[in-house]
Amino acid sequence: MAVEAAGNEQLVRVVVLLAAGVVAVPLFKRLGLGSVLGYLAAGLAIGPFGLGLFVDAQTILHVAELGVVMFLFVIGLEMQPKRLWSLRREIFGLGLAQVVACGALLTGVGMLAGLSAPVAFVAAMGFVMTSTATVMLILDERGETATSRGQRVVSILLLEDLAIVPLLAIVAFLAPAHADVDSSIWRALLLALVAVGSVTIAGRWLLNPMFRLLAAARAREVMTAAALLVVLGAALLMQFGGLSMAMGAFLAGVMLSESSFRHQLEADIEPFRGILLGLFFLSVGMSLDLTVFASHWPQVLGGVVVFMLVKAAGIYVVARALGAPHGDALHRMVLMAQGGEFAFVLYSAGVSAGLLDGPMNAVLTAIVILSMALTPLAVGALRWMLPRGAASLEGVDRADGLTGSVLMIGFGRFGQVASQALLARGVDVAIIDSDTEMIQSADGFGFKVYYGDGTRLDVLHASGAATAEAIAVCVDDKAAALKIVELVKHSFPQARLLVRSFDREHALKLIAAGVDYQVRETFESASAFGEAALRALGATPDEAAQVAAEVRRRDDERLQLQITGGLRAGVGMMLSNRMKPTPLTKPARAGLALNEETASVTANAP
Structure with a gap:
């Protein structure tokens, strides 16, 4: 005992x-x-x-x-x-x-x-x-x-x-x-x-x-x-x-x-x-x-x-x-x-x-x-007590007197991929970012990126925003993206504005702000992923592509309904008017049904 x-x-x-x-x-x-x-x-x-x-x-x-x-x-x-x-x-x-x-x-x-x-x-x-x-x-x-x-x-x-x-x-x-x-x-x-x-x-x-x-x-x-x-x-x-x-x-x-x-x-x-x-x-x-x-x-x-x-x-x-x-x-x-x-x-x-x-x-x-x-x-x-230290600009050039048909703000994972199509066609692209380590790393791969904070009007002027035909906002920060959009719409109306959005709520705010194009950062990759999953489960490439196209169309419909009629009206219409898809094989139908039943109804959907 x-x-x-x-x-x-x-x-x-x-x-x-x-x-x-x-x-x-x-x-x-x-x-x-x-x-x-x-x-x-x-x-x-x-x-x-x-x-x-x-x-x-x-x-x-x-x-x-x-x-x-x-x-x-x-x-x-x-x-x-x-x-x-x-x-x-x-x-x-x-x-x-x-x-x-x-x-x-x-x-x-x-x-x-x-x-x-x-x-x-x-x-x-x-x-x-x-x-x-x-x-x-x-x-x-x-x-x-x-x-x-x-x-x-x-x-x-x-x-x-x-x-x-x-x-x-x-x-x-x-x-x-x-x-x-x-x-x-x-x-x-x-x-x-x-x-x-x-x-x-x-x-x-x-x-x-x-x-x-x-x-x-x-x-x-x-x-x-x-x-x-x-x-x-x-x-x-x-x-x-x-x-x-x-x-x-x-x-x-x-x-x-x-x-x-x-x-x-x-x-x-x-x-x-x-x-x-x-x-x-x-x-x-x-x-x-x-x-x-x-x-x-x-x-x-x-x-x-x-x-x-x-x-x-x-x-x-x-x-x-x-x-x-x-x-x-x-x-x-x-x-x-x-x-x-x-x-x-x-x-x-x-x-x-x-x-x-x-x-x-x-x-x-x-x-x-x-x-x-x-x-x-x-x-x-x-x-909390000390001010944020200034970034070290050793080996980094500040944005000053830049010109280019396209001004790209942010050169992280998203911006690096987005820039490739432009550079491949010989488009003159001026790129700025505020991360000095990333700028130095990009220089090692042959990309010339300049240091600049896109949320500052003087930096946008120095980066050539006044003469740019398009401004691509690729920053990984919702608040910063919205601030840049506000500055560009007010001071540089000649430029078409393309913005990376974080989620559906962010996309709605960007659309309301009048951007020319926005894309949610994970939507296209997730759609492609789902299409590949259908093919892996036995759907033919054409069937998988058809389902993916329908998913994109329905998502766009929901987005437009949220813009015009509010979130609740859009959700109600989506649930009451189910689309009639073209006949598909069983695996493809299962994939589409899964998308219908689990489609997000919140403003924070990706």
């Missing part, structure tokens, strides 16, 4: 952990605060200083660190060795410069606060180690992990992960009694090299044959177990070598990044990664000691403010000194101005070495946790 009661208690705890994440994260994301802050708040609520449902947050934290490990493995899968090698300057140049500069500044702050040099150094370097989990999750949520800006941040995080080994050695050296420290340092370095070499050799020559053998067995659960074995085995080997588990998982991911099993591995790891990473942030929230905060709140709050501001200043100065634009430097500064999970490791080592006492460790840990909690708020504040 005692065993059963203990089992029930553990199950209750698991349910509480899951419930806390399920309730808090959607709520905080809806408030625009991000999932990280949601997990931290939920952990604080159910932890020893909240509802008291959990009393040993450190035990959960040790297990939950596997979420960070798996996160780094997935990042490694996306980082081929060639790509990683191309980032060597960012890792060992930018990363090292930031760690050294911020470490020196924060050590100085600690000494000014009255700490001895060794204690100030340990406190500072713990805060220099940015939270990999927090930053990577924010980058992932914002879709910035694969961007050049995100890759630089990842490079710095990798250097910080590598720096934990020499930092632990330095802490041992700074200990009041460090007999035989020289031999221990050399032993640690040797173990680290052996661990890295072992993971590299296994990833290079053993893992692919192993996965091929397991794939031949056609046992999905074994493949999942093997994926977990690779991640946890690499992490454990690195931990034995004195390196971070996350670094081991990352290295294993890099070794498998060119494997044909990469996507399968990522799919197998993803569910565990997400759950354990959430558990990690829950446990960090539980670790915030409110009694320490209550008794030392001036030191904690002052430490958070001063450490974050000084570290942010150091990050910004290093970024600008190494050529980063103002916007990138601000982004990096706000994202990385916090402490991280490696601070817990370094501070624990400081306690063991006799450099930090228990209260100092508790205060520093509280400072780090609060800084992690403030980061999502700081990132959100940066987005």
Whole structure:
């Protein structure tokens, strides 16, 4: 019975952990605060200083660190060795410069606060180690992990992960009694090299044959177990070598990044990664000691403010000194101005070495946790408080003095396809867009696209709208398209106006505005898709084409009815006056019937 009661208690705890994440994260994301802050708040609520449902947050934290490990493995899968090698300057140049500069500044702050040099150094370097989990999750949520800006941040995080080994050695050296420290340092370095070499050799020559053998067995659960074995085995080997588990998982991911099993591995790891990473942030929230905060709140709050501001200043100065634009430097500064999970490791080592006492460790840990909690708020504040940075026009020409028979506004997926027929007939087309990355990419394929915001009247003048015979509006923004239409109809009435519409509601607004032609961006492709589906089901090409033509005709009828008689009248007539189609084969009739029964009756239909 005692065993059963203990089992029930553990199950209750698991349910509480899951419930806390399920309730808090959607709520905080809806408030625009991000999932990280949601997990931290939920952990604080159910932890020893909240509802008291959990009393040993450190035990959960040790297990939950596997979420960070798996996160780094997935990042490694996306980082081929060639790509990683191309980032060597960012890792060992930018990363090292930031760690050294911020470490020196924060050590100085600690000494000014009255700490001895060794204690100030340990406190500072713990805060220099940015939270990999927090930053990577924010980058992932914002879709910035694969961007050049995100890759630089990842490079710095990798250097910080590598720096934990020499930092632990330095802490041992700074200990009041460090007999035989020289031999221990050399032993640690040797173990680290052996661990890295072992993971590299296994990833290079053993893992692919192993996965091929397991794939031949056609046992999905074994493949999942093997994926977990690779991640946890690499992490454990690195931990034995004195390196971070996350670094081991990352290295294993890099070794498998060119494997044909990469996507399968990522799919197998993803569910565990997400759950354990959430558990990690829950446990960090539980670790915030409110009694320490209550008794030392001036030191904690002052430490958070001063450490974050000084570290942010150091990050910004290093970024600008190494050529980063103002916007990138601000982004990096706000994202990385916090402490991280490696601070817990370094501070624990400081306690063991006799450099930090228990209260100092508790205060520093509280400072780090609060800084992690403030980061999502700081990132959100940066987005709202700072004006949108001007686009970099390096290698891009502004629209000025352009002429052309056709002015095309927007050169995304739609505009690229639409322009081909015009260019193939030798039509003089002037193309503008406001996405500088797309403009630079189009230049590599031989398209000359100029930078310009089509919603501005002066840009339209500079782009030749006054002399254009036709203006094609191909932007992927309903509001922008309507604004451009309004400007063109008022200022350039000589030009025929052709517009890409988003859906039926948008199309009706464009027609009411008096455009010469509009087409819903997915309608023709979806119609062609349906026609191909009928042919695949046995209809002859002529029958499928006939059904597709009828679908287009009926859609046009509905559109005209909505324009002249309103949506409700159009729907009523459509339902009461069913057309009498030409006799078709059974598959074709089935396709047409399906179209009749499921035809959208809302203004938002595609």
